[in-house]
Amino acid sequence: MNKVATRFAPSPTGALHIGGVRTALFNWLYSKNQKGEFYLRIEDTDKERSKEEYKNQIIESLKWIGINYDGEEYIQSKKIEDHIKVVDELLKNGHAYKCYCSSEEIEEQKKRAKQKKIPYIYDRKWRDKKETDAPKNIKPVVRFKSKIDGISILKDLVQGNVEIDNSTIEDFVILRNDGTPTYNLSASVDDHLMNMTHIIRGDDHKINTFKQIQIYEAMKWDLPSFAHIPLIHTIDGKKLSKRDKASTLDDYSKIGIMPDALRNYLLRLGWSYKDKEIFTLEESIKYFNLNGIGKSPSKLDMSRILSINEHYIKNMNEKDLFNQLLNYCKIFKKEIQKDKENKIKQSLNFLKNKAKTMEDIFNNSQYILNDEVNFNKEDLKLLDGKAKKIISEFNVKFKKINNLNRENLEPIVENLIKSNETNFKGVGQPLRIALTGSKFGPGIYDIIISLGKNDVEKRLTNKAFS
Numbered sequence: 001m002n003k004v005a006t007r008f009a010p011s012p013t014g015a016l017h018i019g020g021v022r023t024a025l026f027n028w029l030y031s032k033n034q035k036g037e038f039y040l041r042i043e044d045t046d047k048e049r050s051k052e053e054y055k056n057q058i059i060e061s062l063k064w065i066g067i068n069y070d071g072e073e074y075i076q077s078k079k080i081e082d083h084i085k086v087v088d089e090l091l092k093n094g095h096a097y098k099c100y101c102s103s104e105e106i107e108e109q110k111k112r113a114k115q116k117k118i119p120y121i122y123d124r125k126w127r128d129k130k131e132t133d134a135p136k137n138i139k140p141v142v143r144f145k146s147k148i149d150g151i152s153i154l155k156d157l158v159q160g161n162v163e164i165d166n167s168t169i170e171d172f173v174i175l176r177n178d179g180t181p182t183y184n185l186s187a188s189v190d191d192h193l194m195n196m197t198h199i200i201r202g203d204d205h206k207i208n209t210f211k212q213i214q215i216y217e218a219m220k221w222d223l224p225s226f227a228h229i230p231l232i233h234t235i236d237g238k239k240l241s242k243r244d245k246a247s248t249l250d251d252y253s254k255i256g257i258m259p260d261a262l263r264n265y266l267l268r269l270g271w272s273y274k275d276k277e278i279f280t281l282e283e284s285i286k287y288f289n290l291n292g293i294g295k296s297p298s299k300l301d302m303s304r305i306l307s308i309n310e311h312y313i314k315n316m317n318e319k320d321l322f323n324q325l326l327n328y329c330k331i332f333k334k335e336i337q338k339d340k341e342n343k344i345k346q347s348l349n350f351l352k353n354k355a356k357t358m359e360d361i362f363n364n365s366q367y368i369l370n371d372e373v374n375f376n377k378e379d380l381k382l383l384d385g386k387a388k389k390i391i392s393e394f395n396v397k398f399k400k401i402n403n404l405n406r407e408n409l410e411p412i413v414e415n416l417i418k419s420n421e422t423n424f425k426g427v428g429q430p431l432r433i434a435l436t437g438s439k440f441g442p443g444i445y446d447i448i449i450s451l452g453k454n455d456v457e458k459r460l461t462n463k464a465f466s
Helices: 017-034 053-063 076-092 103-115 183-193 203-219 249-255 259-270 282-286 302-315 318-334 338-354 358-364 385-399 407-419 424-436 444-451 454-459
Strands: 005-008 037-042 096-099 141-144 151-156 161-163 174-175 198-202 223-227
Touching: 005 017, 005 198, 005 407, 017 037, 017 053, 017 198, 017 249, 017 282, 053 183, 053 223, 053 249, 053 259, 076 141, 076 161, 076 174, 076 183, 076 424, 096 444, 103 358, 161 203, 161 249, 161 385, 174 183, 183 203, 183 223, 183 318, 198 203, 223 318, 249 259, 259 282, 259 302, 302 338, 318 338, 318 358, 338 358, 338 444, 358 407, 407 444, 424 444, 424 454, 444 454
Parallel strands: 005 037, 198 223
Antiparallel strands: 096 141, 141 174, 151 161
């Protein structure tokens, strides 16, 4: 038996879609589980839409989420000559033919099919015609001579046996009239040249698989195994597309979803192992198999992604979390200044407990990162006469503290509650607004300790509310 080999074959025509990431993940995990190899193939034959920036983005996205491929990227456009050689061989052995139908004829056939409300299938006009009958003003396409009679059965590793009536597969184009090969021809040739043993991809490719199998059979190549995984749908049951919010990997990294968390979520999106929910990378590789993949579409649930991300944030080593925060802020927000790093480090323990994303940690730490308090205008209105009195009284007692800790702060707050005939909110809210600019945020004791004595005293005498 050949060593297991899988691939991920995106087109560099846009940012990497979340469905593509899951396909790549399943291919990668299966190859690693089987002690095999995983390759990246860039299908860049669409010259108008393919861009280098998208290719680089795909590579960086896979790296970000922890998917490493073997060897160098396989660039499809560099193999065009190999693809055309196969076309020539198919013509030679009678499995393909030149079609001289004009574009007008094809459009007319499609129009008639639409009028009859039936799927369009090319009428095979040139299947058995001699080239001597060909019009001289038409550049032909090359069509594969598909099976007409009987049925074909795909032994799918996820879907089980899938049948199709051969008459429903048209004589599909394998070489355009400009001399460029089509997807089904190029993909088949590349998979053969790359010695792929398993093709794992979305179940919207099933019809392509039947076409590609016929090419394999015509060329007498060893057939790989096929597995078609259900597509990802939106929460309301529609097919997820690039137009949907949070459909690309960049959408998640920008809001601060951890790569390990997203990888864990995608692993469980359509695959299961007993009742286990959280997997380490090692466990993912150890337990992954095709038997655990369901047959029904999975729904992308943002609330679940956030929940898993929250779990990873809360359980991550604080040193690693801090380094990830530094990198996240540098790329997507603003770089954390050196003089603020220690305060952020010391505050991570409580900052992370109120966060579902890295963006949440960044937002919750603004009162530390900014030297000046940026007040929420509506919250500032809450600082009435009584609130200002509480702030002033707290500041007087606060100045007398030598050791800044919770044990020394609690008696001050409790006395203020009694003397002002209020509750904890009545004291905590004015102080939080004065120190952070907002009534929302971390606990008041955490805020005070994280800022330090000098900053607290300075902020409690801010002219904005005094």
